[in-house]
Amino acid sequence: MALRLVSIAKDAAPAMAEPAARHRRRLMAVMLADVVNYSHMMSRSEDETHARVSCLARELIDPTISRHGGRIVRSMGDGWLAEFASATDVVRCALEIQRGLATRQADEPDQIKLRIGINTGDVLVDQHDIYGNSVNIAARLESLASPGAICVSQSIYDQARSQPGFFFADRGTQRVKNIPYPIRVYEVSDQPIRLPLRTRLAVHWGSLAVAAGVAAVAVLATAGVLVFGTANPVVARTNKIVVLPFNNIGGSSSDDYLADAITEDLTSELARLPRAWVIASGTAFTYKDRPDTPSAIGRELKVRYALQGSVRRAGPIVRVNARLIDTDNGANLWDNSFAYETSSLADLQDNMLGRIATSLNDEVTVPSLRHEIGTLAADHNPLDERMRAMAATTGYPTPEKFLESRQNAEAGLKADPDNARLLALLAHVLMGDVLNGWNGAGKAEVDRAETAARKAIGLDRNVALAHFALGYVLRLRGDHPASLASFQEAIRIDPNFARAYAQAANALVFVGKPAEAIPMVEQALQLSPNDPAVGVFYWVKGRAYFTLGDYPKAIEALSESARVRPNLWYVQAWLAAAHALTDQAPKASETLVAFNTKFGSEYTLDRITRYYQEEQYQNPTLQAASAHVLEGLRKAGMK
CATH class of the missing domain: 1.25.40.10 (Tetratricopeptide repeat domain)
Incomplete structure (x- = not known):
């Protein structure tokens, strides 16, 4: 949601300012926390949302702030502005709040999440409130944080970096609204942060962590280039690449869908490389199970690079072996193995994209909010159903494959009704059925597709497939200018979307x-x-x-x-x-x-x-x- 909490403090003086003589300045640490998607939750159920947020405030957030020496300056029901005397105390408080929220809601499918921003500096204080540039910067940091995450400024990092149990990730230098100079942004957690980073991953711990955690940090240190932002710069897309269908080598044919879905996801995710010109997965899947060498495929498709790999799943762990090949000479630009829990496949994709970006002298832009719950280790959870739904739409379309994809998407949405990517997939297959005359689809399915597509876009505007499906709906409605705009928006989000x-x-x-x-x-x-x-x-x-x-x-x-x-x-x-x-x-x-x-x-x-x-x-x-x-x-x- 928008920064409703500090709409008064962050960009404008209060309407009835007190005399200057009554203002004073003080050095303090400032924490700004905001409930994610509060307006959306309220639109669904005002009483339930208010009761849940109030309970969390009363039982967790307010007492945690007090216990760490903080003072709540302002609370608006969906957000908090608090001041602290110590940078270390405010970080510990924020970490405890986020950890407490995750623990208390571990079994709840619709969790309340906070974004938190922390800064320290000179603050203007009056009898009732605090103001000034330091508060504004905390507001900007909060808006940069992902749901459930904490972003801090350089000054907080400098003062808290040596404390045990704090893990920092450098998110780079950012320009933000109404701040005339760039600010350095760090994410902080109480465990190693799995992110591909633009610069080195700065990790600090007071005691030896679990070996797997340390190994994950070591891998991430080589992850590549990341630009924290959403806008793709206008550059020539000269890095021509194809993602060849990954092979399932796990021994179980029931996992074939996983290899196909990872191939499809990586192809779409390569749109985050501004210089990448990516062969669409529809063409790439025609090479599945064929003996063609990457060099031969490169010549046929006139692309310079090929990403080739295999997938093996063992319980909750997915291991991906991948290599980036120069098709001109067959040389491996890199060859690596990645192992992630099935609930962290987005991190796997980020890591691989970072490696590709480094090899191609390109940059990765951060995607929009990834909303996903569940793991592939369990049946019929949203993540697993999305992967199955995606895999069913690869290759040549048939009524049976589209029906399977629709059923998987619907099953995932029962558990996670706000999953934008599942909603987009549902809208897409419904319109595929309508346009092809499959599975008894008619006007009711057009209406369902429009509802799903618009909801997906409302939740996350950067899901290209949702705009693509909506374009079909609008065409059938006879609104061709709007249909064109939807297809163009899909292309803007994914400039390699051939069908768009x-x-x-x-x-x-x-x-x-x-x-x-x-x-x-x-x-x-x-x-x-x-x-x-x-x-x-x-x-x-x-x-x-x-x-x-x-x-x-x-x-x-x-x-x-x-x-x-x-x-x-x-x-x-x-x-x-x-x-x-x-x-x-x-x-x-x-x-x-x-x-x-x-x-x-x-x-x-x-x-x-x-x-x-x-x-x-x-x-x-x-x-x-x-x-x-x-x-x-x-x-x-x-x-």
């Missing part, structure tokens, strides 16, 4: 800009030349040329689409019409015969005419193009 480029191109045709559609679909074809949806890519390209009146180029693209996807009736119909409109009667007749053999009993000229009167086609561009299609089909002899 193709559908953005399709939307451009709908809004009367077919010339602009052609380079967009060309981008899709470059990103995923062997995609299971490549027939649709060529269809979009062919329709764009048809709408422009360039029937020879339309025939070229539509012919390729018909070759790859002979089961798409509209491709055959538009191809027959294009042949007829260019006076190629034999070709038009041949195409129409093939169409009638496959679709004639279902798609007559009258049925196609009614089809193009549906809501999504009620715009001048498509009405004109559809009229020409019908003209061509009549000329070709369709009844």
Whole structure:
């Protein structure tokens, strides 16, 4: 949520300022804590949320602040501003609060989490409140913290770094709102922090930690480059790479989904490398179980780098062996093994991306909030169900695979209804069923998909698949400008999302800009030349040329689409019409015969005419193009 707690103190003086003579300055440590997603929780249940937060404040937060020598300056129900005389005391207090929250809510699926920011410096004090730049900086640090985490300033780090039990991670130098100079940010925890870091991981402990924890710190020290922020700089995407399907070598075929899901996730996560130009997973999965060498695949796809790996699961531990290969010469740029608990797969991905970034002289931007609960070791938990749902959508789509994916997503959402990635997956497969006529999907599924997509976006705007699914919904609703905007937003979030480029191109045709559609679909074809949806890519390209009146180029693209996807009736119909409109009667007749053999009993000229009167086609561009299609089909002899 927004920083409601300090909206008065952080950017403006109070409306009724006291005389300057009554103000004084004092050096103190300041802690700002804020409940994550408080407004959202209140919108679901005001009484329950208020009761839960009040109970935690009364039984945990307020007494912990008092016990560590702090004083609550201001409490707004969903946040606290407290002052301390000691940097060490305030850090210990914050750690105890976060630890206490986690312990008390260990068995609760919908946990209340805090973000905490801590700073020390000169503070302006009056009888009732504290103000000044030091408080503002604490507010900015709190906004940078992840849910359940604590961010502190350089001054706190300098004073507390040598204390036993404090583990610090350098999050880099940040520029924040209304602070004229950059501030150095550190995250602090009571255990080693598993993060890929831009600079060295500064860890301090008073006694020898558990050996596994120390090993994890050692691995992370080499993790690579991280930029703490969300904006991708505009740079040339010159590092062309493909993530080859990871192999499951654990001995159990039931874990195949895990290898597929990790491949899919890593492909999407590579969008966080601003210079990465990534072959889409749809094309990458066509190489699954094939003997092609990475160098041969690199030549075929015209990419310089390939990420190749294997997955082995043993109980709650997933071990991934991965190597980054220069396809020009077959050399390994790095080769490493990563072992993580199944509840920490996001950390595994961060670690691997850090290594890739270092090898490619690139940077990793921090993703949006990762909301995930559960581990893969247990059946039917949200994380496991998401991985299974993702794996079911890889490769060539079928009604059975989409039904399996939908069921997994629905099962995960029962336990974790606010999981944005699961909601996006559900919206995606529902729209896949609707568009393909699978699994009895109809208007109700369109409505469900819209609800799921919008909820996902409300929870996390940076889930590209949610915007992609919403784009389809809006197209069926006939709102083509909004549909285009949704597909473009998916591309902004994931600039390697091949299918989003193709559908953005399709939307451009709908809004009367077919010339602009052609380079967009060309981008899709470059990103995923062997995609299971490549027939649709060529269809979009062919329709764009048809709408422009360039029937020879339309025939070229539509012919390729018909070759790859002979089961798409509209491709055959538009191809027959294009042949007829260019006076190629034999070709038009041949195409129409093939169409009638496959679709004639279902798609007559009258049925196609009614089809193009549906809501999504009620715009001048498509009405004109559809009229020409019908003209061509009549000329070709369709009844």
